[in-house]
Amino acid sequence: MNLYKEAKSLLKINIREYGMYIALFVIMLVFTILTDGLFMSSRNISNLLDQTGYIAVLAVGMTLVIVIRHIDLSVGFAAGFMGAIAAILMSQAGVPVYLTIPIILVLGIVIGMFNGVFVASVGIPSFVASLAGMLIFRGALLRVTEKSGTVIVEQDSFNALGNGFIPSLAEAGGLHVLSLLLGVAVIFLYVISELSARRNKLKYGFEVVSKGIFALKVVFVSFIVAYITYIIAGYNGFSWTVIIMLGVTAIYHFLTTKTVLGRHIYAVGSNPEAAHLSGINVKKITYIVFGSMGLLSALSGILYTARLNSATTTAGTLFELDAIAAAYVGGVSAAGGVGKVTGSIIGAIVMTSLSSGMNLLGVGISYQYMIRGGVLAAAVIFDVMTRKKRG
Secondary structure, eight states: OHHHHHHHHHHHHTHHHHHHHHHHHHHHHHHHHHTTTOTTSHHHHHHHHHHHHHHHHHHHHHHHHHHTTOOOSSHHHHHHHHHHHHHHHHHTSOOOHHHHHHHHHHHHHHHHHHHHHIIIIIOOOHHHHHHHHHHHHHHHHHHHHTTTSEEEOOOHHHHHHHHOBOOOSOEETTEEHHHHHHHHHHHHHHHHHHHHHHHHHHHTTOOOOOHHHHHHHHHHHHHHHHHHHHHHHTTTOOBHHHHHHHHHHHHHHHHHHHSHHHHHHHHHHHOHHHHHHTTOOHHHHHHHHHHHHHHHHHHHHHHHHHHHTEEETTTTTTHHHHHHHHHHHTTOOTTSSOOOHHHHHHHHHHHHHHHHHHHHTTOOHHHHHHHHHHHHHHHHHHHHHHHHHHO
């Protein structure tokens, strides 16, 4: 009974963090029931995660942009434009894949830094600066693809980033062994990370949850990871898109939670004036965050182009809105200073799950847009209400 009361109290206090996981669980359960289990089939879950990849990568970068109280509307068409440049370099200029990808990533950083300069140094509001960028990259994308409308990519190694799967060491009962091993590794690293964090908090006298609640949390998350791994291993295993998405999440989670840079980013988001007075270079942080956003836009464009095996004139359409929606649904605060990259990944999966489930049920596209809009509105309303209660 005490365990139940503590769990209830913990959920109430951390509703922003845990609410998205509950929402995802409910969405998956409802769609699984309504589709007679088809939603949780190996093929559908694998496709769902692949569809999430390029938006999830954008959502990670957008999280940091919103955390420092800015916005970037240019990321969608910037991703589409850089994906088209990658396709042109490989198909028309004959540049090899191993050179094309670094070139595009560096180009992304440069583009992101331009936004950072306009916002931090020139003083243009990020909404206006990025809106201008969105129009520029929309035009640039049309310009580079105007001759054929579509630039076909015939490089199998590049296309594998969007459609390929990691190799299988062996098959065991129809399951992808390497994917199972990766799932076990993720669970192991998660448990070690949680134990280390708890040990450090106890060492410095911070409050921690009871051993029972801690064990319940670790077992629950480990079970979810194991179950998803089992489902995916029953199809073709983990795709390269999912591996890249997990890699980006791990790197940015480490940067935002374990480094001085991460603490400075959240300090700037919480109170820019106080951060400046405490010696933090707010302009430098703004440059870094927008440069990071440009880098992830480039990576998103690469993943999307690889997934389609081509660059098109419509690439990047509404990507920025999907990324912003994923960030807000994942718990990022509209007031800045609050949000986790892991939450934004869950937010991206929530939005993709809604689309996937409604497609399986044959829901019309008009209703899909309205429902997704309602979910986004609910997430922002929830953010505002929780901040009022705390205030």
